[in-house]
Amino acid sequence: MATPDRRQWGVWQWLDERIGLADLAKLARKKEVPVHRHSIWYYLGGMTLFLLMVQVTTGILLLLYYRPSAEEAYESVQFLMAEVQFGWLIRSIHSWAANLMIFTLFVHLFSVWLLKAYRPPRELTWLSGMGLLGLALGFGFTGYLLPWNELAYFATKVGTEITGAVPVVGSFLGRLLRGGDEVTGATLTRFYGIHVAILPALTVFLLGLHLFLVQRHGMSVPPNVEGHQAARRVMPFVPNFLLRDLVGWLSALAILAALAAYYPAELGQKADPFASAPVGIKPEWYFMFMFKTLKYLPASILGIEGEIVGVIGFGLGGLFLLLVPFLDRRTARGEPSHLFTMIGIMVIVYMIVLTYLGYTEVATQ
Amino acid sequence: MGVGGTGSLLTLGFLAVVAWPMPAEAQAPPEGCVACHLEIGDDRLVTPAKEFQEDIHAAKGFGCTACHGGDPKAAGMEAMDPAKGYIGKPGRQQVVQVCGRCHSDARFMRQYNPALRVDQVVEYRTSGHGRRLLEAGDTKVATCTSCHRAHTIRPPSDPRSSVHPLKVAETCGACHGDAKYMKGYPVPTDQLEKYRRSVHWKMMSVKGDLSAPTCNDCHGNHGAAPPGVSWVGNVCGQCHTVMAESFAKSRHAKVFAQMGSPGCATCHENHEVTEAGDEMLGLGAAAVCTRCHSSEDRGGKTAAAMREQIDTLRAEYDKAHTILQKAEHAGMEVSQAQFELNEAKNALVKARATMHAFTIEAVKREIEPGLQISAKAYERGVRALEELQFRRKGLAVSVVIILALIGGLVFKIRQLERR
Known part of the structure; x- marks a missing residue:
């Protein structure tokens, strides 16, 4: 870090005069991370950020070979996997890091929820985080189709069909996503555009806001810790916490490398729009609980189509999640809020059980 | 009917x-x-x-x-x-x-x-x-x-x-x-x-x-x-066209007709047409050629040579197919090689059909490209498995480096916090 010796360096001085490095160094020195029994959860956000950086890097490398058309997409990925030096590694890491990132993102979300880190003044941090979750799911949904293989094709077909169940604007949304009435090469090109341009642009904005707010408000100390611990222990962010972060990131990198070497991303068969859907098509695991819920719903609920009820339900669920900081008034007032803890636990259990059932129950067409 | x-x-x-x-x-x-x-x-x-x-x-x-x-x-x-x-x-x-x-x-x-x-x-x-x-x-x-x-x-x-x-x-x-x-x-x-x-x-x-x-x-x-003896081949040839064409041009077509032997049915029977296999060709125990030929005559030698050609391609195809499957199960991307290997299988099928011309040259014409394709596919299988080994070694090396870095970091953290 910035030491008095270093400040004497010409480059440091030159930059300091122009962008104020000394101020940044001062800020970094000032930043502290609370130390308590729940500190472990503070690493999840950083881990998600690291995995996002892996995604950006590997994604850019994939762009060098990927060709976004129904005629060439599958072949270009096949070429990348079989012929390009380390192409398999880049694609496998991209695919695995995507899954790990969504996983750490969910863990981050629920740890923030259960530790009530969303309470004032961090409502906007929560909102921007929820926005980032939406973007991550969007990345997952659009990226899944890009290899243009059979499984991805039919999963996207089902996925975009579900948007058709959204009341009023459903069919418009479905057509907007598909770029027509069916999943075609137009959908692929559209998803590619969304995946590599629209979502990254929105991510830069929301992530910037999220990180700024985290920086501005500092790490939240859970209310139960805040109340009981008389003497608050802290550690400097730089270098103590950052070095610990690095340990986590390096471990994640080793895990990613092992996963890529032992379970490289599969490619399967090229998508054939005229073929019948393969048995047991499944969405990505993080959509499984929603997919399974829609499957369990009866055809008609109170005279309304079951799927529409399900989609409205998830819409309301999402809205509830978004508004948690504003609905949980007890936490906002500094009182214990067991209700919201219970709701959080129930949501986690629901997601785990439904996902489990999605993978263990007999595959249906 | x-x-x-x-x-x-x-x-x-x-x-x-x-x-x-x-x-x-x-x-x-x-x-x-x-x-x-x-x-x-x-x-x-x-x-x-x-x-x-x-x-x-x-x-x-x-x-x-x-x-x-x-x-x-x-x-x-x-x-x-x-x-x-x-x-x-x-x-x-x-x-x-x-x-x-x-x-x-x-x-x-x-x-x-x-x-x-x-x-x-x-x-x-x-x-x-x-x-x-x-x-x-x-x-x-x-x-x-x-x-x-x-x-x-x-x-x-x-x-x-x-x-x-x-x-x-x-x-x-x-x-x-x-x-x-x-x-x-x-x-x-x-x-x-x-x-x-x-x-x-x-x-x-x-x-x-x-x-x-x-x-x-x-x-x-x-x-x-x-069907009359002379037109059995036409009847079978309605479906088995390639075999019938080869047979019609062959020496056997004329000889069988002279012998009053019913074309295709001479070797394959008529009502009890069993599944034809490579074992029918050559001089082995199940070979039909031995009904008329022996290892001493030219026909017997031709039959044995044709069988050897077909056996060689089958073995080479199996070898390539097995190694590609092994690579595929290990997660390697070999679908293109597998696709290309299909041509070797086609060559084998064609050789089995062309064999009805009863000349070594005709069979060879089909077998040789098949052998080349199989050899290429096998080589790709070998390369894929080598690549797999390289990946595993690469992984081991990178994990060691990462672990060393982690060790260094942990040491650094302890050093920092001891102060």
Whole structure:
């Protein structure tokens, strides 16, 4: 870090005069991370950020070979996997890091929820985080189709069909996503555009806001810790916490490398729009609980189509999640809020059980 | 009898040719006949009336009198007045004319099924059955209603029909498999038994491929006759075109003809055509070549050489296929190589077909490209497995480096916090 010796360096001085490095160094020195029994959860956000950086890097490398058309997409990925030096590694890491990132993102979300880190003044941090979750799911949904293989094709077909169940604007949304009435090469090109341009642009904005707010408000100390611990222990962010972060990131990198070497991303068969859907098509695991819920719903609920009820339900669920900081008034007032803890636990259990059932129950067409 | 043939009844009477110079128009059932016949209490008379209700002719609007003559409007026994054209149960010779009266009339048949052929009677006259019945007066031979059971006639596409592809062998076998009935005819009676052991029947009955051949596909249906020795190859060649073409140009085609040996059937049998395998070729225990050739003669040497070529390609293909599968199971991307290897398999299939030219050169022409493709695919399999090893080693090295870095970091953190 910035030491008095270093400040004497010409480059440091030159930059300091122009962008104020000394101020940044001062800020970094000032930043502290609370130390308590729940500190472990503070690493999840950083881990998600690291995995996002892996995604950006590997994604850019994939762009060098990927060709976004129904005629060439599958072949270009096949070429990348079989012929390009380390192409398999880049694609496998991209695919695995995507899954790990969504996983750490969910863990981050629920740890923030259960530790009530969303309470004032961090409502906007929560909102921007929820926005980032939406973007991550969007990345997952659009990226899944890009290899243009059979499984991805039919999963996207089902996925975009579900948007058709959204009341009023459903069919418009479905057509907007598909770029027509069916999943075609137009959908692929559209998803590619969304995946590599629209979502990254929105991510830069929301992530910037999220990180700024985290920086501005500092790490939240859970209310139960805040109340009981008389003497608050802290550690400097730089270098103590950052070095610990690095340990986590390096471990994640080793895990990613092992996963890529032992379970490289599969490619399967090229998508054939005229073929019948393969048995047991499944969405990505993080959509499984929603997919399974829609499957369990009866055809008609109170005279309304079951799927529409399900989609409205998830819409309301999402809205509830978004508004948690504003609905949980007890936490906002500094009182214990067991209700919201219970709701959080129930949501986690629901997601785990439904996902489990999605993978263990007999595959249906 | 075949699906594409005529699933039709030849039903109108010999005498009736005089009584009804024109085919009968469809008349809506029920007629008076059915009302009495259902009540009459004698199975011989009740059954036809009952069964006919599901017959294709009833469905098309024909009644009893269309074939049996008589007066459809009369309610009692007077309906069966010979003066009104009533012929009773047509005799076996009569049946041909009864059926042919409509079924040989293109203009008439067009109204009901324009696609149906109208040459059944003409064909029948050329058949073994027809010649015996019409020229020698032998009434034991099959006539229209022997195969198309009167009163329960259905189109050949109907699985309940006696001429549905799955039922044809049974229908022909009812007579041809009955040694007692066939006594006095110079025809064996084990065809049905043999056919049931053949690959053709297996394809049809087990794999459900209704296009697989049954009796009528080789013998004809209305013109049924045994294929002559010189044209067996043409019959088999309808489906097995490549083999037949190679065979036609081969030395064997001429020699077999001179020997009076029935072409394809010389090695493959006729009714009991079993699945052909590589073991049939060469000089091994199961090889058919050894029936005439030995390791001493040129033919035997050619057979052994062709077999060796085919065996080599098969082994090379298997080797490449196995290694690619191993690579695929290990998660390597080898689909392109697997796709290309299919060509080697095609080459093997082609070599097995071209072998019927009985020359080493012809087989070699197919085998060599197959060997090259297999070698290339095998090499790609080897490369994929090498790459896999490289990945595993690379992983081990990078994990060691990462662990060292982690160790360094942990050491640094401790050092920092000890201060």
